Amino acid sequence: GAGVSQSPSNKVTEKGKDVELRCDPISGHTALYWYRQSLGQGLEFLIYFQGNSAPDKSGLPSDRFSAERTGGSVSTLTIQRTQQEDSAVYLCASSLGLAESYEQYFGPGTRLTVT
């Protein structure tokens, strides 16, 4: 079946512009996660959703970052007034639920470059 998809795969933007990153989770997966991976680094947790609700937004780096999920499916991560330090690969993952026994399936990521 179809896996997690993300778009765009690559995004180059100028400093100060807003960007939107999209994630389509696996059908039927109620939990959705956003991570950021900088060059040579691990995965940094940003936010997760159970259904359309985001119980924990503490991982968002600043108030320039926001995310929403609609219809329990597609999620959008928005970065306003982008800065060069926002350059990274943004990964989305989904799982059947929030229990600790569920594996997360990752999408291919969006590589964001802020010039």
Next chain:
Amino acid sequence: QQPVQSPQAVILREGEDAVINCSSSKALYSVHWYRQKHGEAPVFLMILLKGGEQKGHEKISASFNEKKQQSSLYLTASQLSYSGTYFCGTDSYGNNRLAFGRGNQVVVIP
């Protein structure tokens, strides 16, 4: 609360064994292991749960010491396909919100 992974990198010849480790300072509900190849998404390998249950897709074995908050992944009779960066993700909330370590880079050579 990022877990610490060691060693940072390991090089081994095809057929050799290696152990990579993940250590947390917090009590854990579970430890997840993923492997990422260059330019690709992380791929699920295994979950180790408090209480001893394990779930995994590959013939890779692992252990989870709940008291020490440590997990080890055992790469036995390594194959070239084992090359990649291994990340452990730890769940200290019981809600699958994972904190990932910096990764163990594994290179298997012929």
